[in-house]
Amino acid sequence: MPQLRIALAQVNATVGDLAGNASLVVDWTRKAREGGAHLVVFPEMVLTGYPVEDLAIRTSFARASVEALEALAKSLDDAGLGEVAAVVGYLEHDSAGPRNAAAVLAGGQVVARQFKHHLPNYGVFDERRYFKPGSSLDVVRVNGVEVGFVICEDLWQDGGPITALGDAGVDLVVSPNASPYERKKDDQRLPLVARRAAEARAPLAYCNLVGGQDELVFDGDSLVVDADGRLIGRSPQFVEHLMLVDFDLPGGGDYRQGQVGEFDVRRVTVSEAGPSYEPLPAPRVFEALSDEAEMWHALVTGLRDYVHKNGFQSVVLGLSGGIDSAVVAALAVDALGADKVYGVSMPSSYSSEHSRSDASDMAVRTGLNFTTEPIGEMVSVYVEQLKLTGLAEENIQARCRGMLLMALSNQHGHLVLATGNKSELAVGYSTIYGDAVGGFAPIKDVLKTVVWDLARWRNAEAEKRGETPPIPENSISKPPSAELRPGQVDTDSLPDYQLLDDLLDDYVEGDRGYDDLLAAGFEPELVDRVLRMVDKAEYKRRQYPPGTKISNKAFGRDRRLPITNGWREG
Numbered sequence: 001m002p003q004l005r006i007a008l009a010q011v012n013a014t015v016g017d018l019a020g021n022a023s024l025v026v027d028w029t030r031k032a033r034e035g036g037a038h039l040v041v042f043p044e045m046v047l048t049g050y051p052v053e054d055l056a057i058r059t060s061f062a063r064a065s066v067e068a069l070e071a072l073a074k075s076l077d078d079a080g081l082g083e084v085a086a087v088v089g090y091l092e093h094d095s096a097g098p099r100n101a102a103a104v105l106a107g108g109q110v111v112a113r114q115f116k117h118h119l120p121n122y123g124v125f126d127e128r129r130y131f132k133p134g135s136s137l138d139v140v141r142v143n144g145v146e147v148g149f150v151i152c153e154d155l156w157q158d159g160g161p162i163t164a165l166g167d168a169g170v171d172l173v174v175s176p177n178a179s180p181y182e183r184k185k186d187d188q189r190l191p192l193v194a195r196r197a198a199e200a201r202a203p204l205a206y207c208n209l210v211g212g213q214d215e216l217v218f219d220g221d222s223l224v225v226d227a228d229g230r231l232i233g234r235s236p237q238f239v240e241h242l243m244l245v246d247f248d249l250p251g252g253g254d255y256r257q258g259q260v261g262e263f264d265v266r267r268v269t270v271s272e273a274g275p276s277y278e279p280l281p282a283p284r285v286f287e288a289l290s291d292e293a294e295m296w297h298a299l300v301t302g303l304r305d306y307v308h309k310n311g312f313q314s315v316v317l318g319l320s321g322g323i324d325s326a327v328v329a330a331l332a333v334d335a336l337g338a339d340k341v342y343g344v345s346m347p348s349s350y351s352s353e354h355s356r357s358d359a360s361d362m363a364v365r366t367g368l369n370f371t372t373e374p375i376g377e378m379v380s381v382y383v384e385q386l387k388l389t390g391l392a393e394e395n396i397q398a399r400c401r402g403m404l405l406m407a408l409s410n411q412h413g414h415l416v417l418a419t420g421n422k423s424e425l426a427v428g429y430s431t432i433y434g435d436a437v438g439g440f441a442p443i444k445d446v447l448k449t450v451v452w453d454l455a456r457w458r459n460a461e462a463e464k465r466g467e468t469p470p471i472p473e474n475s476i477s478k479p480p481s482a483e484l485r486p487g488q489v490d491t492d493s494l495p496d497y498q499l500l501d502d503l504l505d506d507y508v509e510g511d512r513g514y515d516d517l518l519a520a521g522f523e524p525e526l527v528d529r530v531l532r533m534v535d536k537a538e539y540k541r542r543q544y545p546p547g548t549k550i551s552n553k554a555f556g557r558d559r560r561l562p563i564t565n566g567w568r569e570g
């Protein structure tokens with residue numbers, strides 16, 4: 001029986017950094033080689049990073065990607081790694097147009113290449129805007145084992161490459177992926193991969209990307225299943241990882257090439273059966289994280305990678321003593337370290353005593369840098385000079401704070417974090433150019449009720465580990481308030497958050513219409529009021545900073561609505 005040892009390199013690539021990603025591939029191929037692997041699989045488009053968006057249609061970038069691929073094949077060989085077949089995703093541009101491609105590099109050459117066939121074009125994906133689909137499959141023979149490839153979405157759609165590879169009689173299917181995290185998505189991947197392995201009648205090795213890219217976070221969670229779909233190995237989530245797996249495969253099957261279904265199948269030999277070797281123990285099956293742990297890790301990873309990949313070292317945010325800024329500060333401390341987080345208390349004449357004491361308690365608990373910058377005098381200058389009253393006077397407080405944070409950013413090079421949550425963004429409950437300023441908004445896709453859940457979860461984790469819980473209990477338990485006028489609480493303007501979030505879940509994430517919402521049991525007055533607020537706030541959301549997606553429908557790319565919009569539900 002031919003033997004094959006493969007490595008799944010779950011790595012964190014950076015979009016556009018061809019040189020950095022190429023050295024990542026060399027480093028991890030070296031690790032794979034040290035582990036005795038014959039074949040190493042990297043995530044989808046690892047050389048360019050994913051998603052490249054409109055870089056895909058820029059021919060200079062495509063040319064650079066192809067040149068980097070060829071140079072990488074040589075670098076691997078020069079580094080003594082040419083005997084390992086490396087599956088490397090990249091951007092190709094041929095006579096048909098841009099391609100989402102995967103190549104096999106071995107012996108200093110590009111020995112095989114294949115283009116993605118099914119191009120996802122829903123949710124956050126726009127691949128039909130960018131790529132032309134492929135219709136040929138390269139099967140490579142490594143150590144006498146016939147290996148076929150499918151790229152990410154090719155697994156998610158019925159038919160297509162998987163069926164053809166099954167009919168072509170491959171021994172193993174490997175799949176480079178860039179599958180972004182969203183809640184509960186890992187529950188879908190394992191059954192999907194298991195089903196596809198059974199269809200291909202071959203084991204399937206699924207390698208996913210890890211790390212943050214703007215609003216997306218990739219969680220890794222790479223998987224290997226046998227031909228019956230049984231789980232053999234699973235990588236941990238949100239960290240780089242190398243999984244090594246040994247296969248004893250039948251080989252010598254009834255291989256077909258040429259036209260198989262709608263695909264042109266080509267066979268390429270890299271190496272015939274090598275000497276036998278001592279098998280490794282079965283790889284680990286890392287347990288999937290709990291729902292809260294997954295969300296927390298996703299938010300930490302998204303924030304950390306946004307900060308670092310954009311050349312920042314530190315962040316600054318307004319600490320009001322409330323739950324939103326407390327959770328954002330705790331995420332930032334976990335992502336960057338307390339010494340890189342700058343919290344500023346900015347009391348105005350309406351700020352309560354607990355807003356200052358809870359903010360400073362947060363700083364003591366976590367060790368973040370804390371200062372107080374009163375804004376009363378700045379506010380007075382505006383109020384008196386412009387004769388501001390009512391809402392204009394209220395909002396000038398949030399705007400002075402926004403301006404102050406941006407000034408600190410300019411002066412010290414910190415990135416400003418906006419602290420708005422998804423419930424507030426939905427209904428427009430924030431001051432544009434006020435508390436909405438910032439470069440990144442870590443919890444913009446987290447509903448308010450989930451913000452509270454995460455705070456409790458994070459504190460409980462700290463207690464389990466014998467550490468000080470980072471979030472003051474008072475920030476969790478007090479009623480939320482913008483403190484822009486005396487005695488103001490959120491429920492003056494908004495329904496109770498549990499009810500609001502239930503409705504938002506149905507309207508925003510579920511895209512349900514008016515009648516459907518009434519049928520679900522919501523009161524007509526509530527539906528009217530909330531839908532009006534949500535629809536009207538589209539302009540604010542468009543100008544809100546980017547932030548990590550964790551739900552199946554985040555504002556932005558997942559949910560695109562016109563700002564100028566005459567349509568009202570109901």
Ligand SMILES: Nc1ncnc2c1ncn2[C@@H]1O[C@H](COP(=O)(O)OP(=O)(O)OC[C@H]2O[C@@H]([n+]3cccc(C(=O)O)c3)[C@H](O)[C@@H]2O)[C@@H](O)[C@H]1O
Binds near residue numbers: 431
């Ligand atoms: N379609 C459109 N396209 C572009 N711009 C548009 C627009 N419609 C209004 N605008 C502009 O937006 C302005 C109104 O927006 P804005 O100035 O934000 O003011 P607005 O939305 O009226 O008020 C802010 C609300 O957020 C609450 N708030 C503030 C701060 C923090 C928190 C919190 O707890 O997190 C809550 C505050 O209590 C108040 O209810 C208009 O004056 C106009 O300039």
Ligand SMILES: Nc1ncnc2c1ncn2[C@@H]1O[C@H](COP(=O)(O)OP(=O)(O)OP(=O)(O)O)[C@@H](O)[C@H]1O
Binds near residue numbers: 321351482
């Ligand atoms: N007194 C303050 N000092 C510093 N920052 C403040 C202050 N008040 C508001 N902010 C900033 O503005 C954001 C909006 O806060 P606000 O208190 O108005 O409502 P919120 O959405 O309930 O937020 P939080 O739960 O953090 O209080 C805060 O998260 C914080 O970053």
Ligand SMILES: NC(=O)CC[C@H](N)C(=O)O
Binds near residue numbers: 154
């Ligand atoms: N890159 C892709 O093709 C991703 C699409 C796929 N449905 C996923 O989220 O896993």
